[in-house]
Amino acid sequence: MGAGHTHRLYVHGHSVIHRAPAHWKLLTVLAFMVLVVATPPQRYLMFGVYLAALVVVIGVARVPYGFIAKRMVIELPFVLFAVLMPFVATGERIDVLGVSVSQPGLLAAWGLLAKGTLGVLASLTLAATTEPDQVLRGLQRLRFPTLIVQIMGLMIRYLDVVTAELGRMNVALRSRGCDPRSPRHWPTLARSLGALFVRSYERGERVHLAMLSRGYSGSLPDLGRGEHQ
Secondary structure (H helix, E strand, C coil), X not given: CCCCCCCCCCCCCCCHHHHCCHHHHHHHHHHHHHHHHHCCCCCHHHHHHXXXXXXXXXXXXXXXXXXXXXXXXXXXXXXXHHXXXXXXXXXXXXXXXXXXXXXXXXXHHHHHHHHHHXXXXXXXXXXXHXXXXXXXXXXXXXXXXXXXXXXXXXXXXHHHHHHHHHHHHHHHHHHCCCCCCCHHHHHHXXXXXXXXXXXXHHHHHHHHHHHHHCCCCCCCCCCCCCCCC
């Protein structure tokens, strides 16, 4: 895969969390999420324990809490959905601050919000303490399907390229008086995204041909080669 690629979610550090083998961190996050999902929503204390454990891990890794908090915004769609659930769900109604809501919907909303927040927080902690190439090595150590690992590796490498091209297209649209946030200009935005998809597909074809010309036969070099076992 060549030189390591540091993602914007990664925070450089030398803590024990950073140095831990990637495959162990992946297994730990998976086990943690299975435990969180299996916990009934009524076990409020357990969710507090899970949150405290994550806060301790983040502190030990010396990842700034503000860094994690800013990226928690990705959870916003789930938060909005959870907020609506008590109002649209059926079942026994109760009054909360003078507003009638569904009791089962309120419990389901709490469960979704708590488990979703813990999942996002655990994922961000993993991303902040593990570089992308280390994640790929970890997946190889866990015998993850080779083809999927290759796709993920290429996606990581070219995500910034596609994002930068999207940014340039956005600048070009705005310089021509197009506001992507305006519904009136959404057809133009849709055509631009279609053009970006075609360009990305063509780039993928060129990359594949370049790989074939360099001897690619269906498998990439072992990412774990030379790594301490």
